[in-house]
Amino acid sequence: MFILLFAFLLLNCEKSEPENMPPLIQQVNQEMLSVDPFTFRFSVSATDQELDPLTYFWDAGDGNFVEGEQAEEFTFTDNQSVEVIVKVLDGTGNEAIESITINTELVRAGVDLAVTYQEMEGFGGFGAQDFPWTDGPFTSERFVSDLVDDLGITILRDEVPTNFEIENDNNDPGTIALEQFNISEDHSGHHRHLGTRLQYFRDIKAANPDIKFVASVWSPPPWMKANKAVDNGTDENSAPAYNPTPDSNANQLLKENYEEFAEMCVAYIKILKKECDIDLYAFSIQNEPRFSQSYQSCLYNGEALRDLLKVVGKRFENEGIDTKLFVPEDVGHYDGIKSLVDPILQDAEARQYVDILAVHGYAFDGVTAGSQDAATWQAMYDWGKPYDIPLWMTETSGFENTMTGAVDLAKAMYTAITYGNVSAWLFWTISGSNQLDAYNLMTASGEKSKRYYVSKNFYRYVRPGALRAQGTVEKDSILILPFKHPSENTATVVLINTANQDQAMEMDLEGLPEQMVLYRTSENENCEQVAEVSPDNNRFILKANSVITLYGNY
Structure with missing residues (x-):
């Protein structure tokens, strides 16, 4: 009996064994x-x-x-x-x-260098090694080399510190007392004084004497304003209506201080020349003038900005200052920025002082990356076209710290340069903070993002004086930007693959140098030289979500 039971159990165990599963x-x-x-x-x-x-x-x-x-x-x-x-x-x-x-499939691309558009004035961004509201460091040999020799910036933007004229220099806007302007003392509630930046300026100029320095005002000194503050006095950001008769809460420059403001602008330019031997290339009288922010800011409408521009422009003229003026430096939301531009360009006196129209590449909130579509960029360019006033993009950020974010940045650059004919492109902070985020290209310690390297694909190989040329490519997911450099006798072609698949390319080199070096930024490459392209070797791989630059000498 026991033997039969054991055999029965054994048989059932064998039957319950699972069958072998496929891989x-x-x-x-x-x-x-x-x-x-x-x-x-x-x-x-x-x-x-x-x-x-x-x-x-x-x-x-x-x-x-x-x-x-x-x-x-x-x-x-x-x-x-x-x-x-x-x-x-x-x-x-x-x-x-x-x-x-x-x-x-082979996708073919080519250029026509006989068809040209805008002349490029440069690429760059804002700031020192670390933010001006920190203790630094603000400069170092490594930082300067990164910016000038590696990234290849040709425009550097900075701010006019709000404590530059912390008190009225002499109560006479017609007479500048340069020694009264602050380049040595910090003040609570303000960014670091101008003196903390001067060595940084000197170092950059020494590394490349041709770099264009530009400056923007974020807020006039508190004593010039209705609310006696550098900001709006709250924790909120807003875009309120401008008040022609401001009360003591208005984040606005008082009209009776327009001449004092113009004097301060002239003093800043003269001190840069005196301390650093820098001829300031361009000056903005207000950063994002439609916004009253919890940080340094000042509110204007189009008419107020126009009137201030007349005062500053006239003062520059009287002082023999040839620094260019750029306005309105506002967020590229079409109707909002148009309300600033129209009163200026429709006034012949004000218009004569406009050397550059400048926009910021953000959405309406002022902090989200929002590359405008082609039609909007074209419309903004057309504002200045009848008067031969070029368009610049002087601030953007908000692109994710990923390869996808880097390609989004490249696409934004393509859109602005191609449809807006922008002749200068500036990121927000090139360097700063202890970690990479959507608002910097590298950290203060030198850690670089993919957005840094995608920027390098443009900054280093498209130099001032380059002319954008005509490019053609057979696939919509691939964007092409060609340039020729008459003074350097070189040519550059930037290609952007916006798709998630690698793409085989065949480059028609007619009109281009016979030997071009290919630099690629992809998920695992950082603007690295990966190939040489010639008439006998004109095929290459454009990796998924990548940017390449072809660069060569004639």
């Missing part, structure tokens, strides 16, 4: 390795529940399975769409099959 394929990947000939690397991720050893069979599109490894390379001819199949076996007769489709 599981998690993913099949492909990577384009070369385009002449087309070569791809395929890999498969697979597991077996019983931990049986796996074998791999590949069909490279010809209908035949050949045993291989977990990763294999295959070559293909041009202009094919091929389904590559992998079969994974576990040695017990079980198998799993998966496929991936590749394309060997």
